[in-house]
Amino acid sequence: MVEFVGRRDELATLERELQKVSAEAGGERPGRCVMLRGRRRVGKSRLVERFAERSGVPFLFYAATGASAADDLARLAQDAQASNLPLARLMSAAQPQNWDAAFDVLAAALPTDQPSVLVIDEVPYLMDEGGAFEGMLQRAWDRALETKPVLLILIGSDLSMMEALNSYGRPFHQRGREMVLGPLNPAEVGCMLGLEAAEAFDAALVTGGLPLICADWPRGASLWDFLDEALNDPVSPLLVSAERSLAAEFPPNAQPRRVLAAIGSGERTFTNIARAAGGIAATSLQRSLEILVDKRIVAGDEPLSTRPSKERRYRVTDSYLRFWLHLVGPYIGEIERGRGDLTLARIRDAWTSWRGRAIEPLIREALARILPDDKLPEAPAVGGYWTRSNSVEIDIVGADRAPIAKELRFVGSIKWLERSPFDQRDLAALHRHRAALTDEPVPLLAVSRSGVDCSGLDACYGPADLLNAWPL
CATH class of the missing domain: 3.40.50.300 (P-loop containing nucleotide triphosphate hydrolases)
Incomplete structure (x- = not known):
């Protein structure tokens, strides 16, 4: 079954x-x-x-x-x-x-x-x-x-x-x-749906590994075929599962629900969340965030480095709920009017940008599971680093502990595009960002959906490598 x-x-x-x-x-x-x-x-x-x-x-x-x-x-x-x-x-x-x-x-x-x-x-x-x-x-x-x-x-x-x-x-x-009991992991999703590694990660992001939604995905179907069918069925699990889960957690007009919607829309900082949630007071926002974090619906991430930071960023922990809040939930009305084609076109336009951010926690988890290997050391903590202005933003930081590390083990960049490999310009940017983070020559790695087109990296990983983090 x-x-x-x-x-x-x-x-x-x-x-x-x-x-x-x-x-x-x-x-x-x-x-x-x-x-x-x-x-x-x-x-x-x-x-x-x-x-x-x-x-x-x-x-x-x-x-x-x-x-x-x-x-x-x-x-x-x-x-x-x-x-x-x-x-x-x-x-x-x-x-x-x-x-x-x-x-x-x-x-x-x-x-x-x-x-x-x-x-x-x-x-x-x-x-x-x-x-x-x-x-x-x-x-x-x-x-x-x-x-x-x-x-x-x-x-x-x-x-x-x-x-x-x-x-x-x-x-x-x-x-x-x-x-x-967690959701199905990317390897399990790929096995269940008959998908290759890269497509398995896409399916894991959209379904969140929820068995009910995965069961509605025709075996071997592409992401876009699945979405085309699901968005034209107002009672498909992709559409209704999030609303039912949220209704069980919060009353429709509860303040934490508004805050969650703001985070799901893409806002990550305290100030921007407050603005997107209707300009609620700082104390009220803090209470709502505490409720959401306590329920494990939202996570508050801190930059991983050897220096303390107050630049906390918030994200929805469940990738399916994150997808629904940003790209599906706000447009349920047009789907119910039979215009799922409009929603699908909007998802196509936003997909590369949304996926690029959504895949990061999954890749960090995969690296934490597969290391150490013959290229990189063990890293008990795998996170990211950023500054308030985002002038420095590092997708992957491996360290001995979080959020304030004693020792950095490696830094890396994620490039998750279909037809664009990690290249020399990406490597140059990674060198600059490493120099802003540490004076130590810690190893450099790239995670790329479409391979690597340069030399000078200590390690590189693709979808198939990452999928091995969850052996079947």
Whole structure:
């Protein structure tokens, strides 16, 4: 199934946890817990459903709705009735009125003579500021659930809340194993869609590696063929996934949503974001940025060098959301009027510029994964460097740590164009920028989509080299 391209490691992890439950069955505390987090629509629920279905053991999959407590408990009874737990009828018969009682009934419904799987999806919907749900979950786990041969899987899309669930001082601290599910990486996207290395990176940028969008991409189709089809379908996953994810995170007129739109439009500095978001006050903007960074939707990058800097730049972390905010979302109206051709023409015009900036974090991640090699040393931190005026802007800086390094390991330039290789002029500019950053003759590298047409570099990498950072 397409949803599970590249998910073998995650399935294997869950299977090992269930095997440990089986091995401890009959012991005092055989139960185990996994806390799975990841951005919305990366396939967390489907992954766990697939695991539970093929496990061969009784399981209950419950998804919270974010409605009232009474509605959530009623939904739990319905999901229990639809499950294959041998004693699932207990939940419907008991009709618990709070989560303390619900956990008691769940514990009674779990078998004692064989392993089972209990899944609670969208856990952050159940969490409250006072920590009442976490306290009830902790008591239920310690007193009853852990004594059963059960694998409890807690799933959530709010990354900061899921991290808090297991943090020091919280009721459920150290009671489960944390697991993170990311989007499909460029190599997985390329394998799934039957694309060569360079085209795989383009597809990864547009889809963000989200399985639902990748599944809508015809195997072997070009970027422009895919966009032509998707932009003429008002309900295509490319169009609707971002809006649904944003609606789940923020009310339509929430200030962080306006700030996110400003960043997605291409603004990166604090001042320019404030202006693009409608001239909001600095304190209000700072609060919104903190919310967005805390939710891992936005990242605040600092120049990587041996000197401190206050020149922080903001970016949308999810490349699909970044693409949608800049090139799709503002034009949904014309797409719904049947004029997706206008949107496609606009994307064609902006594509080279947008991609040149969007590819940078992905290339830095790839380099951090493949180094050291026979050309460059290891670099625990790979980032970029810039000045306030952008008179000096270096795409790649490798160092021993970030954001203030003790030692720079290399500097480099990215040229990601179809028909223009990295040439002597690019090398001369890289020499000038290195001299502005450091007096040390640190190695120089180029990352080019179309090869290198000069000598004097210590290393160069193309799309196929970078794709090896994610072995299949």
